[in-house]
Amino acid sequence: MTVDAGRAQNLTDLMRDSAEPLIDEWVGVVAALLRGRSTKTELEADFREFFAALLPVVGSDGKDIGGPEFTDLRAFLEEYSRSRVRAGFTPTETASSVFSLKRVVFDLTESSDDPQMFRQLMAFSGLLDALGLLTFESFARVREEIIREQSEQLLELTTPVVKVWEGVLAVPLVGTLDSARTQVVMEKLLEALVETGSEHAIIDITGVFAVDTQVAQHLLKTVVAARLMGAECIVSGIRPQIAQTIVALGIEFGDIVTKASLADALRHALRREGVDVVRSEIA
Amino acid sequence: MERVPILKIGGLLLVSIQIDLQDQSVLALQEDLAEKISATGAHGVIIDISAVEIVDSFIGRMFATIAGISRLFDADTVVVGMRPAVAITLVELGLTLGGVRTALDLERGMKILGQLGRGRDS
Structure with missing residues (x-):
């Protein structure tokens, strides 16, 4: 050329x-x-x-x-x-x-x-x-x-780990749970357990609209991993439809504590921590 | 081969793993521990793995084995200070350490053993 x-x-x-x-x-x-x-x-x-x-x-x-x-x-x-x-x-x-x-x-x-x-x-x-x-x-x-x-x-934004009491953490999950997100939740929660020295964690899934076998599997793994580290997880806020799905799918939650609401879960965690919540007489 | 030291605190034995565990040291630790429990008559064993970053299935099984050995001497075993990454790995490996108690840190581990010990005396 x-x-x-x-x-x-x-x-x-x-x-x-x-x-x-x-x-x-x-x-x-x-x-x-x-x-x-x-x-x-x-x-x-x-x-x-x-x-x-x-x-x-x-x-x-x-x-x-x-x-x-x-x-x-x-x-x-x-x-x-x-x-x-x-x-x-x-x-x-x-x-x-x-x-x-x-x-x-x-x-x-x-x-x-x-x-x-x-x-x-x-x-x-x-x-x-x-x-x-x-x-x-x-x-x-x-x-x-x-x-x-x-x-x-x-991913980072939607998975906060909050401390609700001395020794009690809560993870409110909102939206769709896929494997990547549950993975992030799992890691963040376990790290927070170590950092704060908390013995109880509440995983609240009120805002979750669908659970499949894989997601349930991840949740179970999180609970077992937390248990290995010496902490107990409580799953709360399972929606009626999700409860039906879980039973229909035959997912076994075993001896994992599940509660209807976050309040119940918190009360359970506090009792395990040895904290008594009483209504004051002054009203 | 490095050996893992076993320290006696009151009626408890403390095993603090600060090295990268080889299979040989794991076997040696199991032997040493069995002899030490039988010699001291300890009622509890604490395994501190807060410095352990990498585990494989062999080490995972070590915890269950040690717990089994201790139980024969009527001693309880608590594994303390497991890191998140280690916990995730063990779960992925399918090792859930049934029969082994766990605690977040050494202090809580000693508390658990203290409670268990009291229950036994009474």
């Missing part, structure tokens, strides 16, 4: 020579596309960097975009689409800003009727297509990262 000197101008040389007007034009097109949501100064800074990374590989047709000579360009594009995602731009807008360069370069070489130049332009077009797709891929990856972060935060 080299062009004989004198016969025709090389696309790379052409782009390097007219870099300034090209970038200006490009920024103009993209700024119009984004309707002022990104300032020209920002775009210009980004595109200048992009252009500089692009120039050395203009001769390529984009088929070997995984190669080492593309490292800079890939890193830039990934960072660019990452910042675009966070700023709330659609993937189409991000990809279009790459594709826009195509039109600007086509305009530049419109007057040329040299077949060599045409071939180079075709290759360049392929390269930009590949780069545009790369921004799309980065977009999807960043989105997935965000989703994963959020679901992790959700």
Whole structure:
């Protein structure tokens, strides 16, 4: 893909020579596309960097975009689409800003009727297509990262371990229990038992609307693990439907204490702790 | 091979495991403990595993074995200070240590043995 000197101008040389007007034009097109949501100064800074990374590989047709000579360009594009995602731009807008360069370069070489130049332009077009797709891929990856972060935060948020009395912990579970969540609950509860030196823990499942065999299995494991560490677990707040499911599934709770409400469970735990709660006569 | 020390406190024997247990040291500990209980006539054994981070099924079974040995000498066994990760591992291994008492820490373990000891004297 080299062009004989004198016969025709090389696309790379052409782009390097007219870099300034090209970038200006490009920024103009993209700024119009984004309707002022990104300032020209920002775009210009980004595109200048992009252009500089692009120039050395203009001769390529984009088929070997995984190669080492593309490292800079890939890193830039990934960072660019990452910042675009966070700023709330659609993937189409991000990809279009790459594709826009195509039109600007086509305009530049419109007057040329040299077949060599045409071939180079075709290759360049392929390269930009590949780069545009790369921004799309980065977009999807960043989105997935965000989703994963959020679901992790959700896990942390929805499983508080609270101390309700000296030596008594409570874990109110709300929402759907899946294996990942029960795992988190189990670990947090056991660690809290050690930290606070509590001998009783109440697992309240009033807010849980479905229990399957696997979830029950995890609950049982938690109770047994707590027992191994020297603490007793009480399960409270089993809904009527869930009680039916548990019996229908044939899940055995064995000698694990279950109570109807959190209040009953707390009373039971306090009694085991040797605490007596009495109503005062002054009313 | 490192040996696990067995300390006598009143009528209790304290086994504090501070090393990474090898199968050999586990076997040695069981022998030492049996001799020590028979020699001292202790009524309780406390195994402190708060420093143990890794367990396998062999070590898991050790607790039950030691409890069984102690019972023959009419002594109770309490395992204290098990870490959450260790507890989870034992549960996953399907070892629930039936017949072995557990406590959160040494203090509570001694309290449990004290209560058991009183029950026996009266």
